[in-house]
Amino acid sequence: MLKIYNTASRKQEVFAPLDPNKVTMYNCGLTVYDRAHIGNLRSFTMADIIRRTLEYLGYKIIQVQNFTDVGHETFTDEQKAKLSQATQSSIEITDTDVGIDRLEKTSKRTGMTPWEVAELYIRLAIQDYQAMNFLEPAHRPRATEHIKEQQDLILKLLAKGYAYITNSAIYYDTNKFEKYWNFAGQKAEDKKVGVRTEIEVDPEKRNPSDFRLWQFNRPDHTMQWDFIIDGVNYRGYPGWHIECSAMAHTYLGHPIDIHTGGADHIAVHHPNEIAQSEPIYGEPYVRYWYHNAFLTVDNKKMGKSLGNAYNLDDIRAKGFDPLDLRYFYLTADFRTPQNFTWQSLKASQVARNKIIRTMKELKQSLSEKDNNQDHVTYQYEEKFKEAIEDSFNMPKALSVLWEVINSEISVKQKLHLIYDFDRVFGLKLSETEPDTIDPDIHKKLLTIIAQRDKAKSKKDFQQADELREKARKLGFELIDTPKGTKYQQII
């Protein structure tokens, strides 16, 4: 029985989809103003693992993951400076107030149009996702391809009194939606509005938490669409949040079974999605909310301005495969914060290589007669299922994989189980070649083994032990087998 920790109830709940033949899942996707960084990739790995787990358990699933290519704003550098002056600290940046569209910002910096920015980063994102071995979602809608659906939803919100028009924007009136603060477990008073008074705030805005559904009177914005309401053209562009409500409804209907995103969406973006959807389509908008916790780098906050928001090019430049990063993500539960270091990525690489090497060895020895069909695999299958059904607990599932590798079951059974588990892990364990060992190190290890054999034949066990230590310092364990001494990378 699959159990999912539901952010909405703050409880582990038994998963019961509305229709087991059509589980629906929406993942908040990438804003395509830059490459996906390792924080984004953790979130999308989680989405991929959920998809794979559900399929492993026999469900059919329709997965939708969007690309945000308009409306997701940040502050200009000038605004940021004003803000940090006002607060003497860094504050959370949301798009509640007027800032600058992220794609427009990249456009100004690079000279590309926002459309070209979107094209470029969508292309690179898809390459990155393939390198991470993400299964392709059923749909990857873009916000700019669904302007009409967003406008229709805004019209419905206006008609029902949940939205209002000022001189520059159409806002959602958060006071009208009683449950607005429930999801994040906040109160209206908790919102620090003081710090925002320093930056451009629309004086006609009714509540500090009201957010923009549509922005107009912004001639500096490149991407613009007509929006005619009662004969007036409010030519402009959508706010960020409305796209997810509109596209989720378009592709998945209501309610959605599973909705994922980063924990940073719990405070603003997801309450906004709920507020836009439930008054129009009915409750609930989503049945199971699932969020990944933050990724830190060297125990520090990760950020583009801090230079530690690495992307897959940085990972490759240091000699790693994107799948080493995938393995690294699986070593922590998605709901707990994870700390990235190059050392921990190295440990993941070594572990993944060890599995692949084991697979090769197993495949080579498979030719032996191997018809030992007892039922010992059953306990491993059960254990694995228990782990993935425990809210997608990947560290637990990985430990079952290692148990299998180190077990005494037959080669055929081992291979069968590892292939089976990899349907969830997605580590391409059957296809990938392990990294070859540096030829210099290989030579050194062979010399050490030869010297050690000599020492052993002279019964000089002290020197034999010293040579074993020497190999360990190179990162390898010497293993004595009937066919001679082998070396194996230490994890």
Ligand SMILES: [Zn+2]
């Ligand atoms: Zn979203």
